[in-house]
Amino acid sequence: MDADEPAPHEVPPGTVPHDLLATADLVTAGALSPRGRPPRAGVALGRPLAYTLPPAHTAGTTVLLCFPFDLEELPAGCGYRQVGLEVLFDDENLRALDLHPGAGWAGPDGARATASGIGGNRPRWTFRARHTGATLAPDGRWAQAVLASPVPLTEISGRVRVGGVIEHPLLSGTRAEGEVRTRDDVPFRLSRADIWTGAPLARPTPGPAALALAGLGEAGPPDDRLPPGRRHLCLAVDIERYSARGNADMIRAQRALLRVVRAACARAAVDWDACGRQAQGDGYLLVLPPDTDDTRAVPLLLAGLTEALATVNREPGTGIRMRAAFHHGIVHEGDSGYAGSAVVELFRVLDCDPLRTLLADDPSTDLVVAFPDRTYQDLVVHGYEGLSPAGFLRTDVRVKQFTGVAWIRAQRPVGRALSLSEEPVTSERPRSD
Incomplete structure (x- = not known):
């Protein structure tokens, strides 16, 4: 200044x-x-x-x-x-x-x-x-x-x-x-x-x-009124073996994760400031604006995550591996975070054993991705540009009281390397999350 x-x-x-x-x-x-x-x-x-x-x-x-x-x-x-x-x-x-x-x-x-x-x-x-x-x-x-x-x-x-x-x-x-x-x-x-x-x-x-x-209008809201519920595309990510890291390494991993997510948003021209964001230590939830074109944003975000993760892992001392999941549905912004069955299902799929196992058993990749069945059928099977069903595996999900079906795949970098100096579309300097 x-x-x-x-x-x-x-x-x-x-x-x-x-x-x-x-x-x-x-x-x-x-x-x-x-x-x-x-x-x-x-x-x-x-x-x-x-x-x-x-x-x-x-x-x-x-x-x-x-x-x-x-x-x-x-x-x-x-x-x-x-x-x-x-x-x-x-x-x-x-x-x-x-x-x-x-x-x-x-x-x-x-x-x-x-x-x-x-x-x-x-x-x-x-x-x-x-x-x-x-x-x-x-x-x-x-x-x-x-x-x-x-x-x-x-x-x-x-x-x-x-x-x-x-x-x-x-x-x-x-x-x-x-x-x-x-x-x-x-x-x-x-x-x-x-x-x-x-x-x-x-x-x-x-x-x-x-x-x-x-x-x-002139009437005040009733005391039991819910916050607005709107249909959103959501992205959740989580770092593998985060709790096994030392304190300093946890901080470095968090910073690397945020850089990856922000770079993926820049790749997809997603407005960072217009997104709902919820940091969770070893993970991150991104709630995209309700007018987002899912057919365009999902493949570009997925490509951006893959490329940015490959870039950050070429830097000494910052290596991370992670799981990612996409889902869409009705989301409410509650008093202490985002709420809705779509958010619950998103995190159940992200935490499921088959996705964790896929990442642990495949040393050739640093990123695995999952789609709940409904989102997979809405987006992936139609072959939208940049989003192919090739390589996805169907799996049953059983986490806590949740049971369902998800489709999972290991991601490997293709195309250009993504510069982590790229800034997301944003109206002002980002807040610390």
Whole structure:
């Protein structure tokens, strides 16, 4: 980061409109690309707007929070390819019950949005331009979350961060993309007196808050409402003989595993930030966005895993072998992880003895893959490009109370070597998982 790049700052009271929380510069994220620096950019963060809703818990509080923001105009020829807003609440008791815009939302300009974080206290939204070559209008945007606390709230506080991808021209006449982000998180704090009650819900003042309320409706969610269940493609991976490693080697293995999964996503052009991600020490669960084309993503992810694993295992001291499984079905984002019968079946297949034995008995491969029967019949048998049924073996799966059928195969690298310096499609520097 350059020393002359100013940090985000909270606006001094009395010098700007009361509804402006802060203005912040969007600075270059990470090392500069050799292809050039994106132009200076900025964001104006509106003061969060809060409204009470009927409580999800008898003794608790349910609120609707709106986060308006404006992107700074860019020089001619430059544009925002995407922008992400993340909120980190200080209160660990807060839980997001609903987010809007949500998955599949499309704006009037064709921009699309995704959201993640239901069940937690770190909601995140990403807005993307509608197609390659298009950019987002730097007009006012907003994101909103319905939050519940099991206890009465006296205040709501936290931090906001913004990141994005800017497309800009080069002297050569070509175009490049550069990542930007707020250098520091911007704090906010709302007292109980700042939270609107009663009448504003029925006739909110026009603006971002009104649009958010219109999208939600006026009724609060019941206390037994499930988080949204959507059909997702899921990938699970697990390292062989992880518990037999020493502490330092476990850390190296975890890092190698994450590099492999991220490189596979880059190979398949899967947006890392749009995926649900759940680290499990010796394994990893990836929940792809609901609009994913399974017929394209599965063969490319499988090829990416195979190639990236071969690459990482050529490096001294980082060798890992692993099992992988794909499945699709209805998935819920619960309070402590992803839930649904598809997730359970995915991990039962990943843990089954025949898949473990196949890896242990075949020293010529470092990766074996499994598909539950339903996913195998939906995808593999049809011979989609890059995904052949050749070499798959049918096997019975019996793990705990689960019984079923799976198809398993040893994978061997083919085609190009995959550089682990490739970055996944992402809107900002990745979080530590």
